[in-house]
Amino acid sequence: MSGTVRLGKVGERLKTLLCDLMLIPGLSGYEGRVRKYLAGRLQELGLVTRTDGLGNLIATLDGDSDAPSVMLFTHMDQLGFIVRKIEPNGFLRIERLGGVPERALPSQEVLICVAPGRDRPGIIANKSHHATTPEEKYKIVPYQDLYIDAGFASADEALEAGVDIGSPVVYRPYWLGLSDQRIAGTSVDDRAGCAVVIEAARQIIEQPDRPTVHFVFSVQEEFNLRGALTAAQVLQPDIAIQLDLLLATDTPDMGYRGDIKLGGGPAMSMYSFHGRGTLNGTIPHPALVALFDQSAQSIGVPLQRSAHVGALTDSSYVQLVGGGVASVDVGFPMRYSHSSLEVCDLSDLEGLTTLLVEAISRIDDSFSLDRDDYE
Template sequence: MDDLKARLRTLLSDLMLVPGLSGHEDRVRRHIAKVLDGMGLSSRTDRLGNLIATLEGEPGAPSVMLYAHTDQLGFVTRKIEANGLIRVERLGGVPEKALPAQAVRFCVGEGRDVTGIVANKSHHATPPEEKYKVTPYADLFIDIGADSAEAVRGLGIEIGTPVVYEPRVLHLNEDRVAGTSVDDRAGCAVVVEAARLLKDVSPRPTIHFVFAVLEEFNLRGAMVAAQQLQPDIAIQLDLALTADTPDMTQRGEVRLGAGPAMSLYSFHGRGTLNGTIPHPAITALVVRTAAEEDIPLQRTAHIGALTDNSYVQLVGQGVACVDLCFPSRYTHTALEVCDLRDLEQLTQLCVGAITRIAAPGFDLDRDRHT
């Protein structure tokens, strides 16, 4: 499986360097479509921008939608000051305390993007009462090195131009990757590699590999894909909050590098009153697969975050959903962290579980599992 880990490293690193603010994911979609095409897997794009590739399988088996979201959080240009400084509106759950002194990128177009920095008041001029104060994002400004609004617009920046953390990848020790948009380019990389492994498997269920848009903008893209595909089962790949740093120990038991995780309960509770309680037939399938494949399986249950499954589960007569996760630290910052060993094992878990869906005797009868 070393080849798998190496492919995941390369693909994840490439995807992390492609900017794709929610609602502006087209560059990411085109990159993934090219990778799929190189694997001999054709794909299509719906009107919202979801990328969908389908492998036909056993006609009697439940169909599966394996998916991750392509978009990332960031900002939208809100105001260009006369002196060339720029103010922005946030898009998604941006942590304000992690913003000052960060590098950002204005996504004007391929080869025309503009780098800027989020201003941070000079330390020498900061009075004591301000040193521990978090500045609201609306009061921050971004410096791109321009001296006038005309100069800013001359670079192609206008009201509405998308802004993301400056894309970067850092390799920490042997197996850990840090940088921008690990959430959820790591999930996208796993979906791609699962597709590579499943395309030659027989028997298998019909599998729809979906790279969804607009997750950071109230979870809108995957639901549209599910409405088209009407899957029986949806397996969503996203991060699990780790609890292995001093500030997170109360959050649970998930550790970085200890294997993939399965979410048993999620609920947002702030503005979006939604979440996911997974289908018992699918959680039983995942547990059995992990045991039989000797894959470590962590568990998570939390309030404060949610995934696309919270809406996908409501499509049609109901979709049997589960969130499978890779542990991640420092989420929604410019330097998120994941472990390639977790991604490798998450890929194996997905392939093993989906293969078993086509086996005789598998069904979605809740009463067999409760």
């Protein structure tokens, strides 16, 4: 592989966490295996974990009770499919779960999740090239017309293998290193965020002065963006810091969307709006914009800015809990969102971790959330 930058201890830990997590399937609503892995890592740090009724994983680190409390959260689920029909000949029809791009599906490898040790590989079939008409060669096949070939000769054989209506299906868990710093994988969104929260927790624990921090790994973000709501309703944080991807715009097809570069450092969203099917998004609280700007400047970490339509995070709902939660989306640049192989840069994850630790350590009993102090 190319690349001359050697990872330090933090970078190596982040890489190990990210790569481990990308190999664990966890479709929205079926996050159990990911949750167990993350709970194990938190418990190794001495944190006590709990799971709410929806499946969110929560660990609380007590701090200054006079300072605003913080919910640092990221989602642990991934997008994929649900089996909707098993054909008599054993082929599987699927429903799309989350924003899966139909144009990138034929011939993809998938994993049908039955149970550890019993998962079944398969492929999304692509009609034989020699039999396609000229019109078909340039047509995007709707997902309803696609099917999975998992090697079954009959519906009974599929059922005997544990595959049934409702079985979760994900892209085949996989990762590869593109360079010493850059990683491609099946669920960088948002297993990279999970890795950063674990590493940030490791470092925040060592901070003598800190607010109370709730580390939350949320469920069902890719499904309906509301999984984190139940955690926020119980925790009632004053501040919500959400970690997720920020769209990298440094590829030939994305330059018009903004100025976010892979390897350019962590990023902060100044505006997000879905624009399709929901009137929701997040405009960050000015106190948190100032906090992250000042923190980045103080420690010399470059902080990129993003503003775009077309994506949404669960902060858009968390911010509406109670009398309102001061919220901000920060994250890492990522290429090729929602495809079977997304790409991130480990230096951005390391920079994001450093920035989070610095910003959270600055939240004390004098930290103001009064908008009139900023607007």
